[in-house]
Amino acid sequence: MQGDAPGLNRRSFLGSLAAAGAGLSLRAHAQSEPADGTPPSAGSAAREHTAHVTLRVNGAPHELLLDTRITLLDALREHLNLTGTKKGCDRGQCGACTVIADGRRINACLALAVQYEGVDITTVEGLGKEGALGPVQAAFVARDGLQCGYCTPGQICSGTAMIEEYRKGALSSVSWEHGGVPQLSVAEIRERMSGNLCRCGAYTNIVAALRDAAGEA
């Protein structure tokens, strides 16, 4: 899927289709009641299996005409040029693609973009800017929570959501071992961050950064 077409070319091509009024009947929200089971009308080959999707990313809406197969990860990287979110395994195993959708961390590589109409997506670009880093970003810098940096955007998105989950009282399997009371111990952070792999092995400093950011140091 990544090799379909370079983002800019593809986007301008699809944009011209949309401008010509093609594909309007394929809008995802126009398909909300297919009570008779009729598939969306298929016109020219170029319009088949596409849908208009409005992705709200870091507060800004983006209207896209997407192949229904495009993952949220590829939509962010190839269509919106938000390349902070990384493609690691592309199979939901490494966590490099972690983004926050309506406050919940998810693997963008297993999420079909067409399912995320109307959902607030936050990527690492939305967590801070140069000169005004978010608290987890700043903690990763202060604690040197990385080596090569490839997993870092996913670690930071995941860690940001992890701290919020903890503050809301969410359990991990480790919290069951101390009576169902969550505590942001090293063991709990490791369990709660188990969906983010770091092949450089910067885990010790990642855990330290997250304890700092959570105010548990």
Added chain:
Amino acid sequence: MQAFDYLRPTSPDAAIAALGAEGKFIGGGTNLVDLMKSGVETPHRLVDVNHLGLDKIESTDAGGLRIGAAVRNSDVANDRQVRESHPLLSQALLDGASPQLRNLATVGGNLMQRTRCDYFVDPAFAHCNKRNPGSGCGARDGFNRYHAILGASPACVAVHSSDQNVALLALDASVIVRGKDGERRIALNEFHRLPGDHPEVDTVLKPGELIVAVELPPSRAARHSRYVKVRERASYAFALVSAAVALDVQDGRLQGGRIALGSVAHKPWLAEKANALLSGHDLGDLDFAAIAKASVDGAQALRENGYKIALAQRAVERALRAAAGAA
């Protein structure tokens, strides 16, 4: 990936009507999208089940819980009622996958997950009766360290690797499914199939049927249950074996209970012979080792997975001791 239409209906009946012959329902997509990327699943249409009103957890008149099929695994695990009345389910869910995956994965999708047998998930392997009926089984005489010790057939030795469904089985849950002719209720133990001659069929769902909920009866096992998962690393791995134990204890006396095993068979495995030993004892008189031995009654090893027969017994014994408060 096979191209597909995407539909987003807003009622269960519209979703059922929209499916068509080559459609699939999609919830979180954590298993389905992965298998679509490798070409194992090739639906021509996806019907999104996230907007059907199936996202609630409610009390039932019987005093149990009804969990909508589209509730996320993380929301079930952290639901206050589930934590209080059926903590075994919370434990099992939190032992599964990663936080990111649990935020996507749904109750219904977890029930429908396919096996992780390498010969199934990788189409480079020519022989898999589940993926390509009649092609043979690569695992039976191949690499079968992770495969079944119970209920296997000559056609298939794959296992069902869910954590959620092992707990649901121990809690005597039912699956509520809806089709063109209305709803029916399927006991969890009847929901998944053994492979027999048709390993390509995982469940007893009929074409076009939609899972709408899982129902848990009231359980007296809340304080006497435990899920034990054994895996090759500390977190984020499928089970080698797992055991869910729910004991019905009244005044220190065992009135019954259920033991279920995971990752040992083509379905979550109800340890019926062991369960027959769980009534009419004082908790202090339980013969844990004998019950654990009975839980793997009929087990047969393949070349590489004999360790599972011993490991499953130890997992059962550990879960039993914890559930009985004798750890």
